Amino acid sequence: MSLLITGGTGYIGSHTVVELLNAGDDVVVVDNLSNSSTKSLDRVEQITGKRPVFIKADICDKQAMQDVFSTYDIDTVIHFAGLKAVGESTQMPLEYYHNNVTGTLVLLDVMKQFDVKKLVFSSSATVYGEHNVSPLVESMPTSATNPYGQTKLMIEHILFDLANSDADWSIISLRYFNPIGAHVSGLIGENPNGIPNNLLPFVAQVAVGRLPQLSVFGDDYDTIDGTGVRDYIHVVDLATAHLKAVAALSKVNGCMAINVGTGNGTSVLQIVNKFKEVSGVDIAYQISPRRPGDIATVFANADLANEFLHWHAERDLDDMIRDTWRWQSQNPNGFE
Numbered sequence: 497m498s499l500l501i502t503g504g505t506g507y508i509g510s511h512t513v514v515e516l517l518n519a520g521d522d523v524v525v526v527d528n529l530s531n532s533s534t535k536s537l538d539r540v541e542q543i544t545g546k547r548p549v550f551i552k553a554d555i556c557d558k559q560a561m562q563d564v565f566s567t568y569d570i571d572t573v574i575h576f577a578g579l580k581a582v583g584e585s586t587q588m589p590l591e592y593y594h595n596n597v598t599g600t601l602v603l604l605d606v607m608k609q610f611d612v613k614k615l616v617f618s619s620s621a622t623v624y625g626e627h628n629v630s631p632l633v634e635s636m637p638t639s640a641t642n643p644y645g646q647t648k649l650m651i652e653h654i655l656f657d658l659a660n661s662d663a664d665w666s667i668i669s670l671r672y673f674n675p676i677g678a679h680v681s682g683l684i685g686e687n688p689n690g691i692p693n694n695l696l697p698f699v700a701q702v703a704v705g706r707l708p709q710l711s712v713f714g715d716d717y718d719t720i721d722g723t724g725v726r727d728y729i730h731v732v733d734l735a736t737a738h739l740k741a742v743a744a745l746s747k748v749n750g751c752m753a754i755n756v757g758t759g760n761g762t763s764v765l766q767i768v769n770k771f772k773e774v775s776g777v778d779i780a781y782q783i784s785p786r787r788p789g790d791i792a793t794v795f796a797n798a799d800l801a802n803e804f805l806h807w808h809a810e811r812d813l814d815d816m817i818r819d820t821w822r823w824q825s826q827n828p829n830g831f832e
């Protein structure tokens with residue numbers, strides 16, 4: 497029996513593949529390499545001494561997905577594959593809806609055809625929209641403010657409807673907060689194309705001199721120091737949450753959404769100062785206008801993950817920043 501990992505050469509997928517291989521699981525990775533390369537799997541092999549099966553395929557390609565399911569004895573799917581840049585999604589909505597929503601529909605259709613009905617899906621805290629007050633709880637109303645967020649919300653609706661229609665499905669939708677950090681080896685990490693959109697890769701690239709300075713988007717929020725507060729979670733803790741979720745699928749009849757965060761909020765300036773402390777490098781920054789669509793404070797209530805998955809974040813902010821810095825300083829140009 498194998499686990500199918502869509503998007504397994506990407507940032508969160510590659511870290512999860514490491515944990516799965518270390519746990520002795522058989523892993524089949526499908527990725528179209530639109531935002532990654534197989535170099536991450538070379539590094540996964542360096543870390544674990546094992547190499548997962550890799551198939552270059554697009555999840556929208558039904559025939560290719562059918563070939564995967566007929567060749568390998570797939571038992572469970574962890575579905576990471578998707579486009580994830582919020583700004584880009586507003587410029588290319590059709591590509592985002594097609595890739596993320598159609599891709600998931602094709603995957604689900606093929607899973608159904610092969611009677612594989614266990615799924616862990618990569619959702620996002622973005623589904624809480626802009627009106628809920630943190631700590632965010634799974635029972636709160638959901639909404640979306642951009643096409644990327646809409647795709648996550650639409651997919652969650654599809655998953656709930658599917659599970660309601662057929663009791664054989666067991667689905668967990670993990671709502672990630674802000675994944676950062678890297679494997680402790682420094683061999684794999686986040687490798688964004690072009691100028692990073694997210695805070696940590698941006699700060700890390702300032703630290704290694706690839707970018708001149710950080711723009712801090714707003715210092716007049718109602719937060720500890722006026723800058724935005726988020727729930728940063730170490731990518732390896734996030735990876736282990738997937739193993740716990742796979743194990744918990746046997747307890748799930750239907751579809752469940754579960755937050756994966758630490759429950760702690762950290763501001764932009766706290767991140768900048770911590771990065772400086774850990775790396776010894778000064779992070780040049782300027783205060784800039786607020787970024788449209790941002791909200792002041794987002795952090796999780798992580799009780800359900802603690803109780804239902806028996807999962808707790810084990811790594812603190814020092815670990816997250818130290819591991820980000822190790823990855824970035826050892827690989828200033830990513831996997832290149």
Ligand code: NAD
Nearest residue numbers: 503506507508527528529530531532554555577578618620
């Ligand atoms: P990533 O871009 O590093 O990984 C996604 C992978 O999916 C890439 O390797 C890409 O090549 C692949 N992919 C995209 N479309 C595909 C398709 N049609 N067919 C096959 N492969 C395809 O991103 P990540 O940060 O590892 O994110 C993984 C998942 O987690 C995504 O679904 C993302 O939306 C979700 N997520 C990420 C974050 C975050 O901040 N990184 C937060 C919440 C949710």
Ligand code: WQD
Nearest residue numbers: 582620622693694695696698711712713724725726764790
């Ligand atoms: C964090 C904080 C910014 C960059 C996004 C997506 C979300 C999810 C995770 C996938 C905010 C500030 C940032 C910069 C800054 N992705 N910032 N200067 O916005 O919480 O979430 O990634 O699902 O859907 O929206 O993360 O890392 O972009 O920002 O000051 O150059 O850092 O304003 O307060 P965000 P982020």
